[in-house]
Amino acid sequence: MSAELATAVDPAAGPQPLLVYGVVRSADTGADRLDGLAAELVDAGGLAAVVGEVDPGRMRVRRADLLEYNSVLDTLAGRGPVVPVRFGSVLPDREAVAEFLTQQRDQLAAALDHLTGRRQYNLRVSYVEEVVLAELVAEDPEIRELRARTVAAPGPASYGDRVRLGELVARALENWSVQDGQALLARIAPDVAAYRVRSTSSATQVLDVALLIDDARAEEVVDRLEDLAREHRDSLRMRLVGPLAAHDFAKDAGWA
Structure with a gap:
């Protein structure tokens, strides 16, 4: 989770x-750190907050705002360590931002130390549905029998069998996804600095995990993940997104 800051804006305030x-660290904020970004820095005692102006009269958050937020943080992460602050965090002025940095200096500095030279990648894994369903039919006699009956007698006559079949398939897929997700994670974990499961396995999802990867090993680790995807290409679909700002590791890194 990203660092969290309470929203405190009075639209009528000056x-x-x-x-x-x-x-970010003040020492890391060279002239090119904010190039191309509609943002500025507020410094306080060795730390700097990356901020942007807000129209106090516009209270609705748009999808474009979230996209810009992610774009700014991902760009910053590509230029040096950054601790993301939770989306939508607004303070009334520069003095309040500086006070936030001063109050949380130790935790933010520890987080920056932990994230230096590392970025986040998100990995999602799902089944190739037709392949896995065929395996279920082959391995489970009850599923095989129910499937045969529903095919032979489609429509209202097989309603109860179809309901039962759906329940059995969903339960089997959930069990398989837990086991397969754990097995995949065991293969991946030794190559990454840290990982965080973003959502649990289900009938439709084998694994959804954030990976914190050292920049120096990023190419090597991505190659290994591609090898893993090729190894399981008949039954699994793997999607890797990154590098990204380390939203899921800011709290782990020392932010409370």
């Missing part, structure tokens, strides 16, 4: 409210 994207 000072310019600021959206806080993330926190």
